């Protein structure tokens with residue numbers, strides 16, 4: 001952390017402006033060596049200066065330089081940002097000069113890592129910055145910014161402070177049993193406190209489902225026999241002719257994907273190969289991919305043909321999808337009805353005709369109501385969604401289970417205190433109160449360079 005790092009913070013390509021960011025104790029002196037205009041060592045903090053980047057007497061670019069002195073900066077270190085003309089050659093040249101003058105190339109996420117290590121943000125907020133950058137929808141952005149503002153961190157800190165209260169009460173009881181005027185923690189007290197902490201953790205997990213929906217979207221798989229119109233449905237939903245449609249059964253052999261938004265939630269739709277017994281090697285692989293996609297799906301659109309009787313293959317698919325959220329989509333409504341719908345127990349049935357797009361809107365409405373997507377529109381976007389964080393919360397819930405068993409079996413409070421401390425520490429790893437280098441490296445390596 002003693003060295004000074006530099007990196008291009010904007011996307012490298014043709015653009016109006018590129019920003020090169022330098023952070024570390026020598027950042028001002030390094031930029032000063034290649035800047036002509038003012039002595040940057042003497043300027044006030046948080047000021048912008050016009051001038052040129054010069055190398056061996058040659059003018060490289062006309063720039064604006066922002067000088068921000070420690071500690072009120074992104075990394076809490078001295079930071080200089082050079083706004084140069086966009087474009088690959090100029091931007092790279094300025095970076096190259098910084099490296100020649102003593103800076104080192106920043107690793108992905110290294111600026112944010114420094115912000116964390118220097119105590120400006122906690123680990124949850126650092127992860128929120130990455131989520132914010134990667135946000136594709138407005139809702140994702142809202143969840144990430146709330147997390148960056150400290151929603152999740154405060155929740156975890158509150159829980160930790162409740163725990164530390166319980167732990168210290170138990171410790172006082174253990175260390176000073178002779179003091180009668182000290183309140184003695186009873187098993188009942190502990191039961192109550194544990195129940196309340198458990199409730200909070202369960203609520204986080206439950207709500208994270210909404211957050212996950214916002215972040216990852218719904219994995220939607222269109223499945224059905226060959227020729228029922230799966231690819232036609234995909235194309236209607238995407239409003240583009242993405243998948244090949246023909247009247248030859250077995251047209252789709254590989255997975256075709258696309259994304260649409262319903263109520264601001266991403267629907268990641270997968271069109272699959274029609275499921276049937278086949279000896280064709282390529283089609284066989286396609287069918288097995290279809291069956292795998294089915295296993296991972298959040299939502300299945302099971303397509304049937306209005307113009308045909310239900311076959312054994314249809315029934316098999318109905319059986320395979322019975323434990324999943326499934327909508328039965330009866331296609332080819334324009335043709336005469338031959339399907340015996342009474343054979344189907346699932347009540348979520350929508351009739352469509354992909355030739356005229358009839359039924360597509362009602363299908364979207366059905367998806368909306370099945371996943372309460374309109375309700376998500378009205379939420380406060382306060383969710384913990386990060387997989388690492390959620391897995392830590394689940395770890396805590398497992399330990400709580402042990403404590404509950406312990407309490408039932410009247411195990412001494414001193415023994416239970418060890419478990420309480422483990423929960424306290426596990427919650428601490430969520431916000432980065434304790435961490436190991438490997439975790440940090442892994443976490444920040446997923447960031448963009450320059451962030």
Ligand SMILES: Nc1nc2c(ncn2[C@@H]2O[C@H](COP(=O)(O)OP(=O)(O)OP(=O)(O)O)[C@@H](O)[C@H]2O)c(=O)[nH]1
Nearest residue numbers: 226227228229230231232247250251252274332354
């Ligand atoms: N009449 C009618 N024909 C349709 C409808 N939807 C699709 N088709 C026709 O049905 C045939 C098969 O459509 P696809 O979308 O390729 O069917 P698929 O389920 O993807 O077929 P595979 O990829 O072979 O599994 C094509 O000739 C389509 O034009 C519909 O609503 N009405």
Ligand SMILES: [Mg+2]
Nearest residue numbers: 230231251252
């Ligand atoms: Mg197809």
